Amino acid sequence: MSLRGASADALAALTTELESVLSGAGSSASTVGDELFSVAATLRSEGALRRFATDGSIPAEAKAGLVQQVFAGKVDGGTLGVLTKAVSSRWTAARDLADTLEHLGAVAVVRSAGQDGGRLSDELFAFAQVVKANPELRDALSDPARSIQDKSSLLHGLLDGKALPATVTLAVQSLSGTHRTVGAALNEYQKIAAEVHGQGVATVRVARDLSDAERGRLEQALSTQYGRPVHLNLVVDPSVLGGIRVEIGDDVIDGTVSSRLDDARRRLVG
Structure with a gap:
């Protein structure tokens, strides 16, 4: 993930925070990953909340307090800790906050695969190749007339029982539209999987x-x-x-x- 200035510093600090959350007891990596994806989507869709959360002129305590009010009881404590630290950080651009939370969500999902990290990378690559080689599937996944729910159901039908739960989660997340194409998203997730394992x-x-x-x-x-x-x-x-x-x-x-x-x-x- 390429960020500049304050956003790059925030990503480094939040990566450390996430590692601390996932290494402790009580927070499931898969749950944290799913919730970070959801929070990132909320910030993208709610402009007022996004602007408030990234406004450098607003005290960090006020932003953290709002996040606590909005998300407390709705997300895991570990997820809330990462989010609170995120809104308390400074950001070079407003969109960097949601992009970073999505990236951290992918890291958490990769962590949820445990010792199957190599298999996860292979499955992400293999599915990206299937999408690339199958124009009908590629068109179905990129068709703006089809709902995200419809596309997700298609992916679940293709992958459930055949791929790791982490692979399915990341494949579904590739539909979010935050990357240029589904294939580009899958390639990015595979890079994250490799980076998590130092490869x-x-x-x-x-x-x-x-x-x-x-x-x-x-x-x-x-x-x-x-x-x-x-x-x-x-x-x-x-x-x-x-x-x-x-x-x-x-x-x-x-x-x-x-x-x-x-x-x-x-x-x-x-």
Whole structure:
């Protein structure tokens, strides 16, 4: 998540606050995540509340008091603690508050997956690929004439019993419209999942599926090169012909046969 100035400082402080809430007893990560998503949506829809909560001229105590009145008894104590600290912080732009709460909601949902963090990342990536490859599904999820409830029911029908509860929650949250597309939201959530577990994310394109041993060697090589664990998103793409193409952050390592053939063609033409 990219924020500037005071908003970046607030995000850092709130991330620490969330970690404290989730590491303590009494607050479920999945509940906190769901509630932070809901609060973010409320702030986006209620302009007066959003402006009050982000107005730097209003004392922090007054903003915290209003939040307590509006949300006390409606959300978990841990969620309320994060929200109270959020409205007491300074923000570079008013929209940053809701964006940050949604981001923290995603972090909490990722935490709720526990030791299944790797599976969660794989499921988010796989579902993003399904949406990308299926125009009818993509259109159904982006159709403004269909209600969010209708789209959510569609996702539950596709994913319930087949994916982790955290995956389903994040897939449904991708419908909120705060990202450019559902696919963009799913990609962002996968990045968050990797960051929570201290990983990088590498998209690997190959002509054929890799064996477990080959995946292991590639993961180890990339982890050594980048100085931290790297999670692989494997895309089988026959157009690469052979070799591999690795995209990690802004880096591209292209060792595919198709790229070498293209280079050869350019040299011949030149």
